[in-house]
Amino acid sequence: MLGLEYVVDAVTPFRLMLSLAGVVAGTVLGAIPGLTATMAIAVLVPLTFSMDPASALLLMGAIYTGAIYGGAYAAILLNTPGTPSAIATTFDGYPMAKRGDGDLAVTLACLASVVGGLVGAAALLLLAPPLAHVALAFGPVQYFWLAIFGLTLISAISEGQLIKGLIGASFGLLLSCVGVAPISGAPRFTFDSATLLGGINVVSGLIGLYCIPVLIDLVARPERHLEVTGESRGFRLREAFGLCCTGKFNLLRSSVLGTLTGILPGAGGSIASLVSYSEARRASRHPERFGKGEPNGIQATESANNATVGGGMIPTLVLGIPGTPPDAVILGALLVQGIHTGPELFSSAGGAIVYTFIYGLFIATLLMLPIGLLIGRYAFRSIVGFPKAVLVPVVAFMTIIGTYAIRNSVADVVIMIGLGIMGWGLDRLGFKPSPIVLGLILGPIAEQGFVQGWMIGSATGHPVVAFFSGPLTIGIIALTLFSLLYPLLIKRLRKARKGTGDESKPSHL
Amino acid sequence: MKANHPTSDRNDIRGTLGALMFIGVGAIAWWSMLGVGSASAVIFPHVVILLMTGFSALLVVRNLLGHAASEARAPRGSVPRRLGLLAGMFVAALAMPHIGFVTSALGAYLIIMAVAMYERWTPLRLAVYPLSGLAVVLLFYYLFDIVFKVPLPAGSLFG
Numbered sequence: 001m002l003g004l005e006y007v008v009d010a011v012t013p014f015r016l017m018l019s020l021a022g023v024v025a026g027t028v029l030g031a032i033p034g035l036t037a038t039m040a041i042a043v044l045v046p047l048t049f050s051m052d053p054a055s056a057l058l059l060m061g062a063i064y065t066g067a068i069y070g071g072a073y074a075a076i077l078l079n080t081p082g083t084p085s086a087i088a089t090t091f092d093g094y095p096m097a098k099r100g101d102g103d104l105a106v107t108l109a110c111l112a113s114v115v116g117g118l119v120g121a122a123a124l125l126l127l128a129p130p131l132a133h134v135a136l137a138f139g140p141v142q143y144f145w146l147a148i149f150g151l152t153l154i155s156a157i158s159e160g161q162l163i164k165g166l167i168g169a170s171f172g173l174l175l176s177c178v179g180v181a182p183i184s185g186a187p188r189f190t191f192d193s194a195t196l197l198g199g200i201n202v203v204s205g206l207i208g209l210y211c212i213p214v215l216i217d218l219v220a221r222p223e224r225h226l227e228v229t230g231e232s233r234g235f236r237l238r239e240a241f242g243l244c245c246t247g248k249f250n251l252l253r254s255s256v257l258g259t260l261t262g263i264l265p266g267a268g269g270s271i272a273s274l275v276s277y278s279e280a281r282r283a284s285r286h287p288e289r290f291g292k293g294e295p296n297g298i299q300a301t302e303s304a305n306n307a308t309v310g311g312g313m314i315p316t317l318v319l320g321i322p323g324t325p326p327d328a329v330i331l332g333a334l335l336v337q338g339i340h341t342g343p344e345l346f347s348s349a350g351g352a353i354v355y356t357f358i359y360g361l362f363i364a365t366l367l368m369l370p371i372g373l374l375i376g377r378y379a380f381r382s383i384v385g386f387p388k389a390v391l392v393p394v395v396a397f398m399t400i401i402g403t404y405a406i407r408n409s410v411a412d413v414v415i416m417i418g419l420g421i422m423g424w425g426l427d428r429l430g431f432k433p434s435p436i437v438l439g440l441i442l443g444p445i446a447e448q449g450f451v452q453g454w455m456i457g458s459a460t461g462h463p464v465v466a467f468f469s470g471p472l473t474i475g476i477i478a479l480t481l482f483s484l485l486y487p488l489l490i491k492r493l494r495k496a497r498k499g500t501g502d503e504s505k506p507s508h509l
Numbered sequence: 510m511k512a513n514h515p516t517s518d519r520n521d522i523r524g525t526l527g528a529l530m531f532i533g534v535g536a537i538a539w540w541s542m543l544g545v546g547s548a549s550a551v552i553f554p555h556v557v558i559l560l561m562t563g564f565s566a567l568l569v570v571r572n573l574l575g576h577a578a579s580e581a582r583a584p585r586g587s588v589p590r591r592l593g594l595l596a597g598m599f600v601a602a603l604a605m606p607h608i609g610f611v612t613s614a615l616g617a618y619l620i621i622m623a624v625a626m627y628e629r630w631t632p633l634r635l636a637v638y639p640l641s642g643l644a645v646v647l648l649f650y651y652l653f654d655i656v657f658k659v660p661l662p663a664g665s666l667f668g
Binding site: 163173216394399 | 521523524526527528530531534538541542545546547549550552553554556557558560561564565567568571578585586587588590591593594595597598599601602603605606610614617618619621622623624625626627628634638641642645646649653657659660661662
């Protein structure tokens with residue numbers, strides 16, 4: 001049932017070496033802004049063609065795992081998500097690094113990624129066939145509401161500035177509309193420019209809005225980029241482990257949420273980390289600390305995005321529907337190998353491939369702990385120790401080449417720099433970049449779901465009703481409203497309790 | 510000392526200006542959608558524009574009524590250095606198709622390095638810092654062009 005006999009196949013010296021190499025390559029590539037996990041796998045896929053299917057799958061899984069984790073380095077140390085799934089890691093990672101806890105943040109990210117990766121792999125091992133059918137229950141309307149649910153995170157990241165957050169998110173949604181419309185193919189907001197027809201790439205937007213403002217401020221002042229408290233230790237494993245133990249429910253909840261989001265085709269690590277971050281903040285006793293360097297925020301996002309690796313493989317292997325963009329590349333590579341995905345892959349015939357891969361994924365995730373800590377230590381020391389005259393041009397150069405490499409387009413680089421200048425200016429006006437990026441990421445999912453849902457509803461004569469019917473839809477709407485109103489409710493409740501306490505005090509006296 | 514503190518903007522004048530700018534952006538975006546015939550291409554942007562301008566108007570009204578809550582910060586630090594950084598990046602991007610990736614990247618690296626230099630130039634730094642740039646540019650060129658097969662511009666002037 002669990003294919004335990006294939007554990008031995010996953011730990012042969014050759015496959016252990018593949019796992020190690022995959023995790024190292026993935027971590028390094030994921031740390032470079034602009035190189036996403038999808039790109040990291042895509043460029044290394046040709047290497048797998050000469051391998052047996054299980055080894056090929058294992059190598060791709062290891063690269064994927066490493067790349068998702070690697071995105072956290074740049075997010076924490078440079079405020080630039082190395083991969084889109086690390087976007088929410090910037091919210092607390094960078095503030096931690098700024099106050100001198102960058103090494104702790106990197107270590108926490110590593111531990112959380114390992115936990116998330118293991119939970120995702122366990123779900124793939126134990127629950128793949130039943131969970132895969134959850135994905136099929138999601139239609140356009142549910143995807144629309146899922147995107148709206150992701151947008152409720154604005155209330156979490158716009159502390160005291162909700163209206164500005166909502167304006168920023170609307171602007172991000174508008175930016176996501178630039179280019180060709182997803183359903184009809186009509187060009188929008190292109191102003192007759194061929195360059196804008198392709199739209200604004202999400203990764204270019206991320207790099208521009210997050211990294212360029214940091215560079216603009218970094219170059220303008222002589223102070224060090226990051227504070228270092230006392231002796232630079234590189235990693236603080238004991239402290240990070242203690243934080244993970246106290247935040248174990250947060251870790252587990254975020255890992256489960258990440259796995260479930262990974263199962264939904266197209267949702268991916270960015271939405272998983274955003275949703276988990278939102279839930280971690282909602283459930284926290286100190287939601288006001290989120291966005292200011294709260295370790296639980298990093299644990300939530302990093303465990304969730306690594307859980308999508310196993311979660312995304314569930315529909316990929318059981319239904320042949322890629323759960324996340326990198327899964328689409330892996331699926332393509334499997335087809336080249338002549339492997340046909342489906343439930344029979346888990347039966348005796350295909351068991352050798354799939355179970356060897358799953359146990360290999362466990363091993364790759366565990367290998368990420370020493371590798372991640374080691375690379376993280378050097379990344380932290382490099383960023384802290386580099387003189388500004390070297391750090392600034394290196395980061396600026398990486399943003400340029402990373403953006404160019406996405407679509408081999410100079411126009412994307414110019415758009416990226418332009419968005420960066422705009423983001424810096426808007427920050428000066430009090431409009432933070434995070435809501436804009438949220439809108440940019442969630443816009444295409446929201447629009448596609450909205451337009452398709454509207455068309456389906458129109459066909460039945462009730463377009464509005466289509467958006468508010470069905471138990472799954474109602475469930476997501478309820479969750480969205482709960483997520484939005486929960487901070488207000490808690491605030492009111494605490495105020496009321498405080499009031500009651502104050503009133504009752506004199507009577508006790 | 511005073512310059513190190515964020516400038517006070519209790520009435521959130523910057524936020525009001527930003528909101529008015531977003532209303533303007535909304536108006537331009539709505540105008541640019543007038544020529545789009547497909548209803549399915551128009552419906553979502555229209556909803557988004559209405560939301561953006563609606564929230565912006567709400568912010569303006571809130572600030573005018575004196576309920577502003579501003580966190581806006583005035584920029585600190587050197588403006589010429591900021592402009593130098595952006596100029597270096599733009600030059601690299603725009604010159605890339607003409608003089609090639611390596612030349613433009615190296616040029617931009619040197620410009621930005623000079624702009625970001627706060628230490629005293631010593632002979633050692635003068636030798637090591639530009640060499641570090643050369644090493645980084647060539648390493649990434651090898652990684653992207655040779656390993657990942659990303660076609661980096663060779664430069665029309667040299668072609």
